[in-house]
Amino acid sequence: MSWIDPHIRDVPDFPKPGIIFKDITPLVQNADALKRAVDEMAALFDPSSYDQIVAIESRGFIFGCAMGYRLGKGCTLIRKQGKLPAETMACEYALEYGSATVEIHKDGLEAGQRVIIVDDLLATGGTVEAATSLCRKAGGDVVGSAYLIELGFLDGASRLDAEVRALRTY
Amino acid sequence: MSWIDPHIRDVPDFPKPGIIFKDITPLVQNADALKRAVDEMAALFDPSSYDQIVAIESRGFIFGCAMGYRLGKGCTLIRKQGKLPAETMACEYALEYGSATVEIHKDGLEAGQRVIIVDDLLATGGTVEAATSLCRKAGGDVVGSAYLIELGFLDGASRLDAEVRALRTY
Numbered sequence: 001m002s003w004i005d006p007h008i009r010d011v012p013d014f015p016k017p018g019i020i021f022k023d024i025t026p027l028v029q030n031a032d033a034l035k036r037a038v039d040e041m042a043a044l045f046d047p048s049s050y051d052q053i054v055a056i057e058s059r060g061f062i063f064g065c066a067m068g069y070r071l072g073k074g075c076t077l078i079r080k081q082g083k084l085p086a087e088t089m090a091c092e093y094a095l096e097y098g099s100a101t102v103e104i105h106k107d108g109l110e111a112g113q114r115v116i117i118v119d120d121l122l123a124t125g126g127t128v129e130a131a132t133s134l135c136r137k138a139g140g141d142v143v144g145s146a147y148l149i150e151l152g153f154l155d156g157a158s159r160l161d162a163e164v165r166a167l168r169t170y
Numbered sequence: 171m172s173w174i175d176p177h178i179r180d181v182p183d184f185p186k187p188g189i190i191f192k193d194i195t196p197l198v199q200n201a202d203a204l205k206r207a208v209d210e211m212a213a214l215f216d217p218s219s220y221d222q223i224v225a226i227e228s229r230g231f232i233f234g235c236a237m238g239y240r241l242g243k244g245c246t247l248i249r250k251q252g253k254l255p256a257e258t259m260a261c262e263y264a265l266e267y268g269s270a271t272v273e274i275h276k277d278g279l280e281a282g283q284r285v286i287i288v289d290d291l292l293a294t295g296g297t298v299e300a301a302t303s304l305c306r307k308a309g310g311d312v313v314g315s316a317y318l319i320e321l322g323f324l325d326g327a328s329r330l331d332a333e334v335r336a337l338r339t340y
Contacts, residue, residue, distance in 0.1 A: 009255075009256060011255040011256050014255040015252075015255070021255045023255045023256055025246075025247055025254065025256070025275060025278070028235065028238075028244065028245050028246075028247065029222075029244045029245065029246050029278065030244050031238065031242050031243050031244040032242075033244075034235070034238055034239060034244055034245060035239055035242060038239050052199075055232075057228055058227055058228035058231060058249075059231075061228060061229075061231040061232050061235070062225075062231050062235040062245070062247075063235075065198065065204070065231070065232040065233075065235060065236050066235050066236045066238075066239040068198075068201065068204055068236075069204060069205055069208050069236040069239060069240065070239065072201050072202075072205060073201050074198065074199045074200050074201040074203075074204055075198050075199065075204060075232070076195075076198075076199050077195055077198065077232075079228075082185075084195070085179075085181040085184040085185070085191045085193045086179060086181050086193055086195070105195060108195070108199065
């Protein structure tokens with residue numbers, strides 16, 4: 001049992017039958033829980049070990065940008081294809097059925113910049129694996145990735161070659 | 171001239187020919203600019219005049235959730251159709267061609283809760299008009315809306331019946 005649990009809602013059959021979705025919106029709606037989650041996520045990695053936060057669209061923006069504000073770090077955005085307006089680099093990755101593409105601005109990171117990738121939840125790790133690849137293409141050094149929740153039974157961490165840390169593992 | 175201007179990039183012909191897109195990602199990537207923007211947006215309305223922040227997907231999450239962290243307020247999310255997992259209320263609104271639908275969770279607000287709506291940029295106001303309607307359906311009292319940028323020449327504020335405040339008007 002973690003303090004987080006009462007703020008996470010299990011929604012059955014979303015986005016499709018058989019999936020139990022971990023809904024984080026009750027946590028984000030609660031002022032104290034939002035503050036505590038951002039503070040604790042900001043403490044998952046030593047802030048002196050990285051320079052910049054990379055936030056994944058769109059729930060990663062919630063935590064990543066508040067962590068950036070909290071720690072005095074900038075946030076680079078990784079978005080779905082076609083959303084970033086300037087010159088981008090893209091990475092396609094496999095989904096259960098089909099594929100998806102994420103993008104980063106070509107000037108999203110500086111050469112050698114040390115980053116952590118932030119998202120709300122680590123599931124199979126496909127998006128973060130693609131995000132890691134994009135950060136490296138853009139010149140970044142990926143120190144690790146930070147989450148509110150890790151779905152340990154999906155073993156996404158095994159696909160990622162940098163440190164994975166989460167506030168709560170199910 | 172505002173301190174914000176050097177951090178906003180004009181991208182011509184995005185998302186379609188003839189549009190000059192105001193790209194906020196350089197501001198978000200810059201630690202000092204992100205911090206200053208969140209602090210100044212948090213000061214646009216007296217924090218004692220409202221209880222909760224309503225953040226619009228997805229660039230509204232960047233500023234809205236950091237403001238919530240900064241001010242010790244919770245954030246309720248308004249998302250595009252099909253993204254919120256629990257029971258929702260929806261509002262459709264007209265676009266130049268066709269329409270779009272945004273949603274809020276039915277339990278996203280408490281009865282009588284005073285809110286400000288946060289997004290990165292106010293353009294024609296269609297999305298925020300729909301968001302205002304959703305907040306009211308969910309029982310909220312809309313005190314106003316806060317933006318990093320207002321495109322004054324599109325006159326979105328004239329469609330909104332609550333106070334509109336932005337850090338920078340073009």
